[in-house]
Amino acid sequence: MPLLAENGFLPDLEAVPRDMALASKILWLNYPNNPTGAVASLEFFERVVDFARRNELLVCHDNPYCDVTFDGYTAPSLLQVPGAMDVALEFNSLSKTYNMAGWRIGMAVGNAMAVEALARTKTNIDSGVFRPIQDAAVVALTGDQTWLKGRNEIYRERRDLILETLREIGIQAARTKASLYVWAKIPDGYNSEEFATQLLEEAWISVAPGSAFGPHGEGFVRISMGMSTERIREAMGRLKRFARLFSNRS
Numbered sequence: 001m002p003l004l005a006e007n008g009f010l011p012d013l014e015a016v017p018r019d020m021a022l023a024s025k026i027l028w029l030n031y032p033n034n035p036t037g038a039v040a041s042l043e044f045f046e047r048v049v050d051f052a053r054r055n056e057l058l059v060c061h062d063n064p065y066c067d068v069t070f071d072g073y074t075a076p077s078l079l080q081v082p083g084a085m086d087v088a089l090e091f092n093s094l095s096k097t098y099n100m101a102g103w104r105i106g107m108a109v110g111n112a113m114a115v116e117a118l119a120r121t122k123t124n125i126d127s128g129v130f131r132p133i134q135d136a137a138v139v140a141l142t143g144d145q146t147w148l149k150g151r152n153e154i155y156r157e158r159r160d161l162i163l164e165t166l167r168e169i170g171i172q173a174a175r176t177k178a179s180l181y182v183w184a185k186i187p188d189g190y191n192s193e194e195f196a197t198q199l200l201e202e203a204w205i206s207v208a209p210g211s212a213f214g215p216h217g218e219g220f221v222r223i224s225m226g227m228s229t230e231r232i233r234e235a236m237g238r239l240k241r242f243a244r245l246f247s248n249r250s
């Protein structure tokens with residue numbers, strides 16, 4: 001489903017042809033979204049549950065950024081919608097919330113039949129997670145959660161640093177309320193791969209071209225907040241100097 005700026009990067013469910021919806025088995029969603037940084041409201045999730053019911057779909061919602069939020073925003077869970085447990089499975093990961101990317105541990109919660117099917121498949125394709133990693137995950141999930149607020153402030157500062165620089169050089173980007181990404185509109189005269197390549201070769205800044213995420217990502221690049229604040233500050237300084245080059249080109 002195309003995720004377009006004019007729809008807040010949410011899929012237009014009513015635009016899905018009825019025969020395609022009925023022939024499908026799974027509706028896959030991810031909000032807060034990678035790569036666009038878009039968020040979904042509970043009201044949108046209500047429409048998703050209704051759509052899934054009407055078309056006999058299992059909704060799989062990938063929700064690893066629900067605890068990486070800014071400006072007082074709280075990301076809803078799809079499972080908050082009454083009746084969602086009948087049609088949905090929600091995935092989460094410790095990668096983002098607990099800075100445990102690469103530890104390969106996460107969870108799935110939702111419809112009992114779907115969880116049972118997933119568990120049966122999973123136990124047949126691998127042999128589980130190394131015990132010390134499970135123990136670390138228990139500590140992360142059951143320990144004091146107040147530190148997350150301070151950690152999210154660090155990401156918020158990085159987001160603001162990136163947005164301020166983009167504004168100064170005339171590049172549009174939405175003020176993302178959650179996730180680790182700023183989705184920025186590229187200047188005229190480039191495609192996203194050319195822009196990303198030139199940024200890498202001439203300003204030594206690595207961003208992901210939007211087209212890498214599918215044809216509707218064209219026209220954007222994804223800037224990650226995953227590097228240290230100091231490195232991002234340095235990169236933004238270089239981006240400002242690089243801006244002179246692309247203003248000549250367009």
Ligand SMILES: Cc1ncc(COP(=O)(O)O)c(C=O)c1O
Nearest residue numbers: 030034062064093095101102106
């Ligand atoms: C939407 C989304 N789902 C899942 C993941 C990866 O999660 P994990 O590290 O648990 O495989 C990412 C990480 O980039 C992501 O952006």
